[in-house]
Amino acid sequence: MTSNSKTSGGPAPRPADEHGAPLLEVRDLHVEFHTRDGVVKAVNGVNYSVAAGETLAVLGESGSGKSVTAQAVMGILDMPPAKIPQGEILFRGQDMLKMSGEARRKIRGAKIAMIFQDALSSLNPVLSVGYQLGEMFRVHQGMSKKDATAKAIELMDRSAS
Ligand SMILES: Nc1ncnc2c1ncn2[C@@H]1O[C@H](COP(=O)(O)OP(=O)(O)OP(=O)(O)O)[C@@H](O)[C@H]1O
Ligand SMILES: [Mg+2]
Numbered sequence: 685m686t687s688n689s690k691t692s693g694g695p696a697p698r699p700a701d702e703h704g705a706p707l708l709e710v711r712d713l714h715v716e717f718h719t720r721d722g723v724v725k726a727v728n729g730v731n732y733s734v735a736a737g738e739t740l741a742v743l744g745e746s747g748s749g750k751s752v753t754a755q756a757v758m759g760i761l762d763m764p765p766a767k768i769p770q771g772e773i774l775f776r777g778q779d780m781l782k783m784s785g786e787a788r789r790k791i792r793g794a795k796i797a798m799i800f801q802d803a804l805s806s807l808n809p810v811l812s813v814g815y816q817l818g819e820m821f822r823v824h825q826g827m828s829k830k831d832a833t834a835k836a837i838e839l840m841d842r843s844a845s
Contacts, residue, residue: 706774708734708757708796713771715752718764726752730771751801758798759788793824814840 715727727749734740742750755761757773759780773780775796780788797820800806807816817839818832827835 706733707736707738707776709772709774709777710753710757711772711774713753713756713773714769715749715756715761716767716769718767727756754798758796759792760798793820 710730710732713727713730714725717724717726730749730753732740732742742753744750752761756768768781771781775791780791807813814833814836817836818827818829821827821832821835822829
């Protein structure tokens, strides 16, 4: 993806959140994959900014780097083969690329989450949906298995009503 990929955020100046900075800012982000067949330059200088309460849509042709950018923001790229040679990903003004793994784990899931593109391959068919939904409560909020299952059922009820 290049910086001229189309984004829609509206021309109005974006409000800062309560911390005085945009919630998420991607600055001049580059992502490469170092493979046996050579280097794939998947993301080449992406910039965007998202304020609290704002929705940003990123459009681009298949293979243009939308998912890789999102994976970089989430911090879930396998490195290697991925490499981020340049750029910043600021969450509330702090560069997540410079944070410890522990600090990033605290943000991931609790503050920034991702709905994966191919949900069918993201859900494990041998585990119940309730168990997999409950995982976020077990992992991020330390809930017991029983409480997490109850919470997952509550969420499913809520989306059905
Ligand atoms: N692990 C990897 N190793 C090598 N190249 C990769 C890897 N992951 C992604 N790529 C390459 O990075 C580029 C960007 O891929 P990405 O999945 O971000 O595209 P996309 O914009 O999300 O496409 P789509 O609209 O099809 O979802 C593609 O050329 C892809 O082949
Ligand atoms: Mg994609």
